[in-house]
Amino acid sequence: MRALIGFGRTVADLAVTEAFYRDGLGFARIAPPEPLPPAQAEAMGLGDRRATQLRMRLGAQTVTFLTVDPPGAPYPADPAATDPFFQHLAIPVRDMAAAMAQLAPLSPIPISRGGPQRLPESTGGVTAYKFRDPDGHPLELIVFPGGPPADRWREAPGLFLGIDHSAITVTDLEATLAFLTGPLGLTLAERGLNQGPEQARLDGLDDPQVDVLALEPSEPVPHVELLHYRVPATERRLVFGPADRAATRYVFGATDLDRLFATDRPESPRLRISADRTAAYCSGPGGHGFLFLRN
Structure with missing residues (x-):
């Protein structure tokens, strides 16, 4: 069983992000900024960095904003709707x-x-x-x-x-x-x-x-x-990790993380699972992030 339970974005400043989404778009914080849970940090390859999350909601939907120290790559200049990281x-x-x-x-x-x-x-x-x-x-x-x-x-x-x-x-x-x-x-x-x-x-x-x-x-x-x-076709072929500012994530709940990708088909990318088997992360075929949390 898999359900789309939220979204994630990597940002530079949680205070600036919160003000924009709260005042401009009606979001509300779920909790104050807090450390990213260790299992998620492990699955996302952020175990050696300080990662802080701010969870906000709009209606019944949730977005988790993430800052990482030291930070990754900045958001690319002159972005367009055709960019594969959009x-x-x-x-x-x-x-x-x-x-x-x-x-x-x-x-x-x-x-x-x-x-x-x-x-x-x-x-x-x-x-x-x-x-x-x-x-x-x-x-x-x-x-x-x-x-x-x-x-x-x-x-x-x-x-x-x-x-x-x-x-x-x-x-x-x-x-x-x-x-x-x-x-x-x-x-x-x-x-x-x-x-x-x-x-x-x-x-x-x-x-x-x-x-x-x-x-x-x-x-x-x-x-x-x-x-x-x-x-128009894009010429950009950039690769991002969860620490980079252009990184985004779909967040899915799943009952069995070990069986998410049971076959070795080309469309099934490598999955990194935390040691306690409660979180997993992978990139899709285009490089977009997918975070899975055990439910």
């Missing part, structure tokens, strides 16, 4: 104008050009806006026009409703799809091709063509999305 958190909001007004004093770094964009009905008809937090990690505000996605958030309180999904940019779509639907057991729920001027403004790119795949765990919220840019 991973955004998509936050549904009740009112886009009100959400943008609350966020504005925090001076988010824009990704989208020209403010929020309404995508064509053929690609979902959502209104969305992409931007970056103080470290460079991407985020997305989104308003669903109706249907099951809107129904999932209808009863959620507040302006910022929770985390609907986290999307990663991938260069090898089939390998990542095999990894997520095989060892991790996610189900391909939807697949489409987004393009056109609205998508270009949303992504801050010229004439993109992007495959968008939605994959669902046992519960549809939160879920995983894959972004595969046919055009």
Whole structure:
């Protein structure tokens, strides 16, 4: 049994991060900053560094922000939506104008050009806006026009409703799809091709063509999305570890960590498990991090 239970991001300053997510996006801390549990540090290869975490929530979803001393590599300069280390958190909001007004004093770094964009009905008809937090990690505000996605958030309180999904940019779509639907057991729920001027403004790119795949765990919220840019192609092939500022993580709960990757298929990367068998970590085919905690 595997369930998507949260997300992780490596950041430079927990106080700066907390202020941004609390004041701009409505997050609340779960606990004060605390040492990363030893089993997780061991699994993530951080046993020789001081790692401190801040756990925050938005609605029912949790994000764990991590600082590491000594720090790893800085966030790469001039990041783009096509970079293979891209991973955004998509936050549904009740009112886009009100959400943008609350966020504005925090001076988010824009990704989208020209403010929020309404995508064509053929690609979902959502209104969305992409931007970056103080470290460079991407985020997305989104308003669903109706249907099951809107129904999932209808009863959620507040302006910022929770985390609907986290999307990663991938260069090898089939390998990542095999990894997520095989060892991790996610189900391909939807697949489409987004393009056109609205998508270009949303992504801050010229004439993109992007495959968008939605994959669902046992519960549809939160879920995983894959972004595969046919055009433009990225030339970046950077590798990150959990200490590096560009590092992000999906956090899954699992009942048996030793059986996560029972076969030696190419799409099943090497898994590092803590000595007490309560935490495990690996990188997916595109380098994105996956942390597994025994439940």
